[in-house]
Amino acid sequence: NNYSRMTPEFGFPPEQDDHIMVLRVLFMTGWLIDEFLASNSFFGAKTLVISSASSKTSIGLAHCAAARSKDARPKIVGLTSPANVKFVEDLGYYDAVVTYDNTASIDNKPAVFVDMAGNANVITAVHNHFGDNLKHSCMVGITHWQNGGRPEGLPGPAPQMFFAPDQIQRLSKELGPAGMQQKMGEAWNGFLKKIGNAITIEHGEGKDAVRKIYLDTLNGKADPKKGYILAL
Secondary structure, eight states: OOOOOOSGGGTOOGGGHHHHHHHHHHHHHHHHHHHHHHHTGGGGOSEEEESSTTSHHHHHHHHHHHTSOGGGSOEEEEEEOGGGHHHHHHHSOOSEEEEGGGGGGSOOSSEEEEESSOOHHHHHHHHHHHGGGEEEEEEOOOTTGGGOOOOSSOSSSOOEEOOHHHHHHHHHHHHOHHHHHHHHHHHHHHHHHHHTTTOEEEEEESHHHHHHHHHHHHTTOSOTTEEEEEEO
């Protein structure tokens, strides 16, 4: 755990308090994944496939990857549900947006898979489609918890859990703690300038509001265009 001063010079403009509260930690995870992939030259992949592409962490990862020059990064493909296709496309971070039932349409070139969904069916479909062309399979989240599980006997590399503290230690050693915070802060400031119009913040108060948003999120019904700040 660490504390940051909530002042503009540290990337915290007061008018963005709500977006900072909802998005910053999730963005940091996406940034760390991008740094991990880049430090491994994206495992030689031509395609970066990100599931649950409308989730806040996926958006952060896609933003960071898209900020790299096209010759230094793979094509970024977002996997999402039909209802979220337009939102994900409008973000402008993904080179292509594909629905979960259309995974086989992705060009079968060397790929790396970052899985935010944790959906056993999606994991199986991606591994079966790419086979030996899948160079790394990175497990991060489980937004599709209802279909969770770890399939066995998958072609390609075994999925590996992403552990953010390992990357924080690596970057702190390479850049120094201050250098790492500066690099992340620069990426965060660029993200914050762009994401405000795409994601709006809603406030709610009382146990009924908390219960509704919790259950909507749990059941996959929460609007990806919104972030929620709730108080009991």
